[in-house]
Amino acid sequence: MFVDYTQVELTAGNGGQGCVSFRREKYIPKGGPDGGNGGRGGNIIARSDTNLHTLQDIRYSRIYKAKNGTAGSSSMKTGKNGEDVFIHVPLGTIIKDMDTGNVTAELITKDEEIIICKGGSGGRGNINFKSSTQQTPRYAQPGLAGESGKFEFELKVLADVGLVGFPNAGKSTLLSVLSKARPKIADYPFTTLEPHLGIVKTGDYRSFTMADIPGLIEGASEGKGLGHQFLRHIERNRILLFLIDGNDLDPKSTFAALKDELSNYNKSLLLKPILLIRTKGDTLNEINERLWESIPEFFMEISAVTQTGLNELVKEIDRRLKTL
Numbered sequence: 001m002f003v004d005y006t007q008v009e010l011t012a013g014n015g016g017q018g019c020v021s022f023r024r025e026k027y028i029p030k031g032g033p034d035g036g037n038g039g040r041g042g043n044i045i046a047r048s049d050t051n052l053h054t055l056q057d058i059r060y061s062r063i064y065k066a067k068n069g070t071a072g073s074s075s076m077k078t079g080k081n082g083e084d085v086f087i088h089v090p091l092g093t094i095i096k097d098m099d100t101g102n103v104t105a106e107l108i109t110k111d112e113e114i115i116i117c118k119g120g121s122g123g124r125g126n127i128n129f130k131s132s133t134q135q136t137p138r139y140a141q142p143g144l145a146g147e148s149g150k151f152e153f154e155l156k157v158l159a160d161v162g163l164v165g166f167p168n169a170g171k172s173t174l175l176s177v178l179s180k181a182r183p184k185i186a187d188y189p190f191t192t193l194e195p196h197l198g199i200v201k202t203g204d205y206r207s208f209t210m211a212d213i214p215g216l217i218e219g220a221s222e223g224k225g226l227g228h229q230f231l232r233h234i235e236r237n238r239i240l241l242f243l244i245d246g247n248d249l250d251p252k253s254t255f256a257a258l259k260d261e262l263s264n265y266n267k268s269l270l271l272k273p274i275l276l277i278r279t280k281g282d283t284l285n286e287i288n289e290r291l292w293e294s295i296p297e298f299f300m301e302i303s304a305v306t307q308t309g310l311n312e313l314v315k316e317i318d319r320r321l322k323t324l
């Protein structure tokens, strides 16, 4: 299952209590203070993991709790720190504090670790409170409470290029011929139910990533069909490839409808570079070129089946990515 949103409750560990204690040795009946500090509470840490591609391991409204630090003890012994709890997340995960709405963390590089809730520090033992006027301090600090809160985890797939189109436009087919990704392909709408990522090699050891997302339909931004759940993934793409079936009788309206869907969701999506591609070139005999020429973003026709135009398309994407 592809999960790209979840809410969790996180509680870091409390610090351990500082200790009140006095040295007692054979010939020193009234020794000085020797109470140690409490240990630190465990942190809750998010860690990016390139083997993960969804948030499904972090179940909805799950509670994560780190252990408390233990109390300090006599002979100046510091308490044990509570163990840190690691939450493994895929690259592209954004973590928000639900009370404030603030972004707490965004994990976009490999093996990144960010403390989401800090464990409370341990209280100081009475050994720290000895002074010239107070030789026998009978107090120590309590440990501090660990941070806690409700957080939402949202995954926005990181890909250079996003494929945008209505169902059946040929998005998954294109990704499958350009990369090793194997999304399901079929002759019916909404074949693709979750985003797929592929790596497209451009030669010279260069490559870019391409994301295939489920098809949009008009009204996707208001929650129709499947597409709206996935519009968030487009936010992170650097270039958008719009795919329209060459058999479409009114590509101009189709293109406008796709753009509407995107801008209804987030206006700034249309500020990204857009390449409009006509798909399924091998099935077309007569095309009303005038319809296409009146769309300035129209770039070229391809056929995934006969592999026509693919090299040129990849080169153009590579060229544009270099300039961004």
Ligand SMILES: Nc1nc2c(ncn2[C@@H]2O[C@H](COP(=O)(O)OP(=O)(O)OP(=O)(O)O)[C@@H](O)[C@H]2O)c(=O)[nH]1
Residues within 6 Å of the ligand: 165, 166, 167, 168, 169, 170, 171, 172, 173, 174, 184, 185, 186, 187, 188, 189, 190, 191, 192, 193, 213, 214, 215, 216, 279, 280, 281, 282, 283, 302, 303, 304, 305, 306
């Ligand atoms: N003849 C021909 N058929 C194609 C081409 N590209 C895709 N198709 C066919 O079009 C149909 C839909 O292709 P998909 O790649 O599944 O379309 P999609 O855009 O991913 O569709 P959804 O996942 O439903 O949004 C399949 O039957 C493909 O075989 C092409 O270049 N030529």
Ligand SMILES: [Mg+2]
Residues within 6 Å of the ligand: 171, 172, 173, 183, 184, 185, 191, 192, 212, 213, 214, 215
């Ligand atoms: Mg598909």
